[in-house]
Amino acid sequence: MKFFSFLFVFSFLFVTSVFSQSNFKPGYYLTTQNDTIKGFINYREWDQNPKQVTFKPALNAPSQNITLYNANGFGVNRFEYYTKAIVKVSTSLESLSELPRDVDTTYRVDTAFLKIVVNGSKLIFYTYNTDIKPVYYVGNRSTGEITPLKRYMYLDENGTIKNLDIFRSQLMGMAMLNQPGNQKLQDKIANTKYDEYQLANIVALINGYPNTKKVVINNGATRFFAGTGVGFSTLKFSGDVAPFSNGASARSVTPIVSAGLDFLVNKQTERLIIRFEVTATAKHFSITEIPQENRSNSLDFKYLNLGFIPQLMYNIYSTDKLKVFLNAGLGFNLNTYNKYAYELNFRGDITRMNKFPEFEGFVFTVPIKAGMQINKHVQIYGGYSLPSAITSYSAWDASVATVSGGISYLFQ
Known part of the structure; x- marks a missing residue:
């Protein structure tokens, strides 16, 4: 510990x-x-x-x-390319709780490093992620002019969300100048959303793909992993009327196997990772209350645990050869129990109560981990799963907490 x-x-x-x-x-x-x-x-x-x-x-x-x-x-x-420019930046709000009651065309003038997403022979597509929202621009290579693509969200008098999508007519005008007679392109623009990937694709089409350098938009990546470890679990009962109310507890040491898929937000920095993990372990608890007044009680049970754990992982320290990470998630667990029984021994007279306590087949857990990644393939971790109830009685409960450690191999 x-x-x-x-x-x-x-x-x-x-x-x-x-x-x-x-x-x-x-x-x-x-x-x-x-x-x-x-x-x-x-x-x-x-x-x-x-x-x-x-x-x-x-x-x-x-x-x-x-x-x-x-x-x-x-x-x-x-990876990424930026150019300095003085641009108009829309300041209209787009969060649902702050939408204006009419079209808000206000803007500010910023000097910024715009990200180059499409670098074409005729047009250049830029993105600017501000503190309010992402804003998109098209630059004219021959004139040097940078035009914001306009989209405004607002509420009408009935409180209905409306969009004023001026960017489509702007793109149609650019297409008519650079790709005259291309009706398929016009139709595609008519259905385009105010989205970085879709807008970048349209600007690339207006340029003509052979003469367009399309910069990487998404640096995301995936990788598989598999691992093994050991869990040190503690079972405790709480509540004055619980079967084991005098503080007795039981411990179980069991192997853990795991596998899953990582989604790397940016494969070049590997800072933030969304992980989906599946785990399997079998636990065995045997608990006996300290005898008092010629009375004792005991419980011995086993269960197989299968867990699905979505989690966020963050590398707080990162170099090519060593990374240190923290992660936390929410576990969805299926438990399958053996045929167990609670035994009450009173002066040698033994009473057996089958399937008591009644344990839950589905349990939520909150696991957290810390560890390190060595080179590109090996992760070593220690973890703690907060106490989670495996019963649903109103007056008392039984909960299990787990300390774990293990090693995983990353397939990348």
Whole structure:
């Protein structure tokens, strides 16, 4: 137990160093004179377009900050590319609780690093994830003009959500100029949603695919894993009228096997991971209450546990060779019990009550883990599953908590 406590404390201490972790990838930046300086960019998972990035001319060289004041753009080779621009940014709100009662065309003027998603011979498609919402732009390569694609959400007088989709007519105009007579493209635009992937696809079609460089939109990836471990489970009864009300408990040490699928939000940084895990274990508890007044009681039962656990994993420390992670999830568990019986011994007279207590066949659990990943394939972890009731009596309950440890192999 002390080992797992140490592991959790050790992992949480790494939180303070999260923002100092580096993930330098080959890249470049453009000076304000548009000169290209090659080197390495500290590539992060940017929820919003970055206002500055860290750059090194060489991996062993001192770092410097690349900002909107000293650069016209930057790129992480094969991953993401940004250019500086002064743009109009819609400030109309789109969350359901804050929708305006009429079309809100207000905007602010920002200087920002726009992300280049489609780099075409005629048109360029940009994205700008602001603190309010994502905003999309199309740049005209010949004129240099950058036009925001407009979409407004509002409530009419009946409180019904309405969309004013001006972006479709904007794209149709661009298509008529660059792809005249292409009715299929016009029809496709008429059904296009205000979505990064769909809009990027339309801009690529307007350019003509042979002359279009489509930058990676989704860096997501999947991987399978399988593992084994051991669980140290504790059964406790609580409540004054519980069968074992004097604090007696039972412990079970059992193997655990697991397998599942990971969804990596960004395979280049591997910071945030959505994990779906299936586990199987068999538990055996034998509990006897301390005899008092010529009376004792006992219970011996086994059950097979199959769990499905969606969870979030976050690497709080990340290098190519070592990662330290925390994760938490919600377990959906099916329990199958043997033919057990509760025995009450009073002065040698034994009473057996079959299937008492009545245990639940479906149980929720809340597991948390901490551990480390070594190189690309091995994860070692310690975990704790919070006490979860396996009975549903109103006056008392029996709960099981589990401390676990194990190792997993990542197939990637």
